[in-house]
Amino acid sequence: MGPGGFLDSEPLGADGLIHPSADGTPLFNGDPLLHRLDFGGDKVRITSRIPKTPCFYTDQACLAYDLWKSFRYANHGLARLSFKLGFRNEVNTAVVPMLFNKAEGNRLIITWDAGRHFEIDPDSLEIATAVGFNSEWREWIPLPLPFGIVTTLAHPAHDPQLEQKATATGERDPRLFSLNYGKSIGTALHPILNHQVDAPFTRNDAKLQADLEQLITVAERLLGAARRLLRLIQWLEKRVHPRLGHSFRGGLRGLLRRRRTDHGPAGSTRTVGKRHVTSELLALLEEQLEEGAKSTTDHVEELLRLLKVARGLLADADSMEDFVDLISWDGQNKLQKWAVRVEGVNKEDGSVSADGSPRILQSMHQMGVTEKYVILMDTAFKLGVEQLLTAPSPKFPKVERVLRNLLDYRQSDYTVLYIISRCDLRSDQEEVTARRVKIPRGTAHFLVDYDNPDDRITLHCAHNTGWDAAEWNRPFDDFPHSIYPGVVGMATGSTDINVLGRYVLNGESGKLLDKQLAEDSGRDLTWMLALCAWCQPDGVTPPGQIKQIFWNGWGSHGDLLPAYIERLNAPAGPRTLTLEEANDVLRRGLPATLLRLDTASMTIADRYVFPAGRFGNSVQFLPSERSTPGGGEGYLLCVVNGSDDPTQSEFWLFNAARLWVGPVCRLGHPGLKVGMTIHSTWVPSIAKRTATYNVPVKTDYDQRFVDIKRMKQNPEIRDLQDFFEEHVYPHFPASDASPTAHQQTSV
Numbered sequence: 001m002g003p004g005g006f007l008d009s010e011p012l013g014a015d016g017l018i019h020p021s022a023d024g025t026p027l028f029n030g031d032p033l034l035h036r037l038d039f040g041g042d043k044v045r046i047t048s049r050i051p052k053t054p055c056f057y058t059d060q061a062c063l064a065y066d067l068w069k070s071f072r073y074a075n076h077g078l079a080r081l082s083f084k085l086g087f088r089n090e091v092n093t094a095v096v097p098m099l100f101n102k103a104e105g106n107r108l109i110i111t112w113d114a115g116r117h118f119e120i121d122p123d124s125l126e127i128a129t130a131v132g133f134n135s136e137w138r139e140w141i142p143l144p145l146p147f148g149i150v151t152t153l154a155h156p157a158h159d160p161q162l163e164q165k166a167t168a169t170g171e172r173d174p175r176l177f178s179l180n181y182g183k184s185i186g187t188a189l190h191p192i193l194n195h196q197v198d199a200p201f202t203r204n205d206a207k208l209q210a211d212l213e214q215l216i217t218v219a220e221r222l223l224g225a226a227r228r229l230l231r232l233i234q235w236l237e238k239r240v241h242p243r244l245g246h247s248f249r250g251g252l253r254g255l256l257r258r259r260r261t262d263h264g265p266a267g268s269t270r271t272v273g274k275r276h277v278t279s280e281l282l283a284l285l286e287e288q289l290e291e292g293a294k295s296t297t298d299h300v301e302e303l304l305r306l307l308k309v310a311r312g313l314l315a316d317a318d319s320m321e322d323f324v325d326l327i328s329w330d331g332q333n334k335l336q337k338w339a340v341r342v343e344g345v346n347k348e349d350g351s352v353s354a355d356g357s358p359r360i361l362q363s364m365h366q367m368g369v370t371e372k373y374v375i376l377m378d379t380a381f382k383l384g385v386e387q388l389l390t391a392p393s394p395k396f397p398k399v400e401r402v403l404r405n406l407l408d409y410r411q412s413d414y415t416v417l418y419i420i421s422r423c424d425l426r427s428d429q430e431e432v433t434a435r436r437v438k439i440p441r442g443t444a445h446f447l448v449d450y451d452n453p454d455d456r457i458t459l460h461c462a463h464n465t466g467w468d469a470a471e472w473n474r475p476f477d478d479f480p481h482s483i484y485p486g487v488v489g490m491a492t493g494s495t496d497i498n499v500l501g502r503y504v505l506n507g508e509s510g511k512l513l514d515k516q517l518a519e520d521s522g523r524d525l526t527w528m529l530a531l532c533a534w535c536q537p538d539g540v541t542p543p544g545q546i547k548q549i550f551w552n553g554w555g556s557h558g559d560l561l562p563a564y565i566e567r568l569n570a571p572a573g574p575r576t577l578t579l580e581e582a583n584d585v586l587r588r589g590l591p592a593t594l595l596r597l598d599t600a601s602m603t604i605a606d607r608y609v610f611p612a613g614r615f616g617n618s619v620q621f622l623p624s625e626r627s628t629p630g631g632g633e634g635y636l637l638c639v640v641n642g643s644d645d646p647t648q649s650e651f652w653l654f655n656a657a658r659l660w661v662g663p664v665c666r667l668g669h670p671g672l673k674v675g676m677t678i679h680s681t682w683v684p685s686i687a688k689r690t691a692t693y694n695v696p697v698k699t700d701y702d703q704r705f706v707d708i709k710r711m712k713q714n715p716e717i718r719d720l721q722d723f724f725e726e727h728v729y730p731h732f733p734a735s736d737a738s739p740t741a742h743q744q745t746s747v
Contacts, residue, residue: 021489201350
């Protein structure tokens with residue numbers, strides 16, 4: 001699965017390729033492009049499909065018809081947003097298999113971090129149904145628009161439990177566990193105004209909101225004064241004499257230079273305050289005046305427009321809440337939910353909200369489920385205003401640069417876990433308590449052993465100190481460690497080597513019982529550890545003990561690390577390498593890697609280093625007849641793209657027990673152009689979906705329009721309903737239709 005750009009992505013020639021990040025849009029922003037490889041007979045067949053959600057058809061119609069031009073979407077950082085329709089649910093990150101009963105066979109959902117999950121037909125790869133009605137999910141920022149922003153996770157956890165185990169944890173039906181969470185205005189503002197996640201809470205939510213409103217007022221006054229002066233300069237240039245206007249403009253630049261206070265380079269650690277906001281705006285005005293008064297006026301007007309939007313959002317800030325809802329779904333009935341409350345934490349320190357809800361300062365990208373526990377994590381993958389609403393001014397990159405300097409922040413140096421006992425998940429309760437655990441080093445992806453001997457939880461982490469995959473390269477970035485241009489749109493590089501860890505916790509107390517870190521002695525293998533794979537012979541049952549984990553590293557590349565990110569992450573810790581040592585590696589460059597981690601000895605037992613110019617990604621374990629759950633016998637499959645011929649992609653197959661040998665088979669085809677991919681999955685067989693669960697699209701959105709009217713009067717509600725009647729509902733008949741034919745290509 002990966003993002004495949006959008007319908008309005010600019011084509012590159014006649015070979016069907018697009019460059020979706022040419023304007024600085026992150027590669028992670030795009031429609032879901034799903035590829036399925038079927039291994040059977042004498043050929044491997046590949047099927048490609050873009051699963052089309054309801055919001056896809058609105059995007060398509062807005063581009064096709066001038067009547068709906070005002071409804072069109074635009075890319076805003078990691079999000080695609082229409083100010084009249086809302087946020088696209090791109091479900092482009094992961095494919096998750098489910099098995100609720102053997103008669104139905106394998107079911108598949110597609111996911112991402114900012115929208116509810118969708119189930120697809122495993123055979124046609126078409127959308128089958130949403131998981132849950134709109135009304136069953138809470139929005140982070142309640143908006144009177146058809147498509148709200150629902151924050152969830154890209155990695156829900158499925159427990160098939162088809163063979164009952166004798167445990168004391170109560171009902172053990174097959175379940176999909178997921179999350180729905182939100183942030184209060186105070187939680188959203190805390191890392192922005194302090195420029196880091198780990199800053200102590202010294203201001204309550206009301207004070208944080210008041211401080212932001214004051215900063216907006218300061219900016220409005222400064223920009224208002226600049227607008228008046230710029231109008232005077234333009235009047236002098238047109239009505240008096242161009243030379244006089246030019247002279248006045250030069251004098252204004254000198255004044256701005258003297259008034260500006262230098263608060264350190266963009267990205268350095270600081271608290272955002274009036275002086276910093278003033279300094280950033282004065283620097284922008286001083287720089288922009290070189291291009292003339294008219295261009296500078298346009299930038300000022302754009303900033304004032306954005307400040308007006310910010311005030312509008314603050315007006316609805318009271319509707320934003322801290323909440324974490326744990327979700328359980330049996331594949332056929334309504335979602336079951338429990339509000340998570342944290343036990344035994346001092347609420348005065350601000351780490352939890354007033355009602356005991358966790359404050360999620362980054363995101364909840366992943367969760368884990370074991371025999372006795374559910375493990376939640378505040379993951380080191382930021383999901384805030386800068387990631388979801390940046391690049392609101394595609395014609396004004398300098399404005400975007402200022403916004404990043406003011407809104408961005410450094411990820412946490414810690415991993416915060418929330419442990420929930422499954423025996424507490426009772427159908428007659430609406431809340432459940434969690435134990436909060438904090439360990440050093442941030443984590444984006446983790447795995448857990450399913451078994452809990454003596455109530456022990458074994459946690460396997462890839463710590464990404466100094467690397468945040470939610471950051472991406474911008475067109476205006478500088479790359480001091482590369483002789484090549486920066487790879488615009490790609491995730492930024494790491495300022496330190498990543499660390500693999502295994503932790504043993506007591507599930508009842510949260511106490512850390514054991515910690516082991518794997519050492520990369522050569523310091524050349526564990527850079528940008530992005531994705532991992534492990535053996536599940538049936539595709540769905542979690543291993544009782546994960547003995548071998550296969551990690552996919554993206555390497556170290558100077559054209560992925562801009563100066564801004566280097567400065568932002570310089571204070572990250574605990575470090576393995578100094579920033580100077582990491583930069584030495586960066587300038588030398590290291591390719592992508594495949595690693596096999598032996599979790600018992602915590603050593604890197606095997607590895608493969610991709611050739612220079614080859615990017616191996618989306619590692620997936622394929623079991624063989626000799627495979628055992630959590631073991632290392634089987635195969636690995638990777639998507640491989642190369643710089644020699646960017647128009648071609650391949651799939652490389654490895655013997656999982658002998659990575660060092662290299663690929664045992666390379667699969668390719670002249671028409672195979674995969675591009676950027678993210679996560680993948682494997683199932684032993686597929687068939688047409690027979691499950692009867694269905695969320696009717698028309699029923700779902702008709703109710704949504706009723707809710708919109710109740711939330712806030714929207715003058716265009718009638719147009720929106722007509723729009724859906726004409727361009728959305730016809731694609732989703734009330735009863736399941738036969739899937740359309742899909743193209744297949746022999747590989």
